[in-house]
Amino acid sequence: DAGITQSPRHKVTETGTPVTLRCHQTENHRYMYWYRQDPGHGLRLIHYSYGVKDTDKGEVSDGYSVSRSKTEDFLLTLESATSSQTSVYFCATTGGEAGANVLTFGAGSRLTVL
Amino acid sequence: GENVEQHPSTLSVQEGDSAVIKCTYSDSASNYFPWYKQELGKRPQLIIDIRSNVGEKKDQRIAVTLNKTAKHFSLHITETQPEDSAVYFCAATGSARQLTFGSGTQLTVLP
Numbered sequence: 001d002a003g004i005t006q007s008p009r010h011k012v013t014e015t016g017t018p019v020t021l022r023c024h025q026t027e028n029h030r031y032m033y034w035y036r037q038d039p040g041h042g043l044r045l046i047h048y049s050y051g052v053k054d055t056d057k058g059e060v061s062d063g064y065s066v067s068r069s070k071t072e073d074f075l076l077t078l079e080s081a082t083s084s085q086t087s088v089y090f091c092a093t094t095g096g097e098a099g100a101n102v103l104t105f106g107a108g109s110r111l112t113v114l
Numbered sequence: 115g116e117n118v119e120q121h122p123s124t125l126s127v128q129e130g131d132s133a134v135i136k137c138t139y140s141d142s143a144s145n146y147f148p149w150y151k152q153e154l155g156k157r158p159q160l161i162i163d164i165r166s167n168v169g170e171k172k173d174q175r176i177a178v179t180l181n182k183t184a185k186h187f188s189l190h191i192t193e194t195q196p197e198d199s200a201v202y203f204c205a206a207t208g209s210a211r212q213l214t215f216g217s218g219t220q221l222t223v224l225p
Contacts, residue, residue, distance in 0.1 A: 031211055042120070042203055042215040043158065050211075058212065059115070090157065094211055101146045103213055105157040 003027050004106035006091050012112045019078040021109050023091030031094040032074040033058075033103070034066060036087040043090065049074055081113045116141040118206050120216025127194050128224050135219045137204035138186040144206040147180060147187045148213070152201045161202075162189070194223045 003026030013019055023032060034046040045058030047066040055066050063085060065077045078085055091106040117140040127133045139147075148163035164171045164178045164187065171178050175194075180187040187206075191198055204216040 035215075040123075040217055042217040043205075044215070045212060048212065059214075101207060101211060101213075102148065102160055102163070103150075103158075105159070107157050 004091060004093060004104065006089075006106040006109045008109060009107065010110045012114065013081055014114050015082055016080050019081050019111065019113075021076045021089055021091075021111070023074045023076070023106060025072050025074075025091075025093050027093065027095070028071060029093040029095035030071075032068065033092045033094075034064070034074070034076045035090045035092060035105075036060065037090060037108075038087050046076065046089075078111075081111075083113050085111065086113045087111060116144055116206055116212075116214040118204060118214050118216045120204050120219060122219060123217065124220045124222070126222045126224060129194060129196060131194055133189075133191045133194055133198070133221055133223075135189045135202055135204070135221070136186060137188070137206075137216050138184075139206040139214075140185065141206070142182075142185065146207045147178070148205050149178060149189050150203045150205065150215075152203065152218075154200075158203060191221075194221075196223050196225060199223045 005024045007022045033048040035043040037043050044060045046064050049055045049068040067075045089109045092103045120137045145166040150158040151161045152158040162176050162178050164180050175192045177190045201218045203218050205213045207213045
């Protein structure tokens with residue numbers, strides 16, 4: 001699946017601690033995204049990137065920051081985790097043979113904030 | 115921005131029957147409408163998509179219809195099988211490659 005690797009796959013942390021989730025892709029896709037998935041809300045866009053150092057906010061960006069210093073890596077940071085950020089986080093990319101609009105997802109990272 | 119509403123939130127059908135999931139969208143500029151299937155504990159995966167210049171698209175037992183005037187689109191699964199049990203998400207996008215997803219439908223196919 002577009003060679004997308006997310007790490008860590010599971011993390012438990014305490015309120016107030018910083019957390020960074022990493023997404024690594026091997027397909028040289030220009031666009032990368034971070035979504036969170038919560039019951040009853042589907043998938044909601046947090047931030048996306050349209051190139052190295054080019055990022056923009058999505059629907060639920062408060063409390064999150066991102067960075068993209070290389071084409072292949074897109075980092076999502078929670079500066080001070082809160083219980084409301086307990087969720088499953090999916091990284092995704094678009095591009096390549098699948099088509100310009102087709103999202104291909106990573107396996108997800110389950111984050112629990114106690 | 116775009117707003118996508120999806121119904122029903124849960125759907126149970128007997129094996130062999132058809133299932134229909136409906137979505138509406140708000141942004142008339144949206145021109146791409148994919149459907150994703152997510153099995154328990156897995157990542158969402160694209161099963162079919164349609165663009166705004168097409169009214170219907172079929173792929174074996176799966177079909178999607180689009181009514182641009184009414185701003186709604188639907189997923190139709192015929193001859194359902196147990197392996198069709200999953201959560202299905204619709205989505206819509208206009209510009210900037212930002213997909214907006216519906217809230218999902220849990221489909222259960224009863225043997």
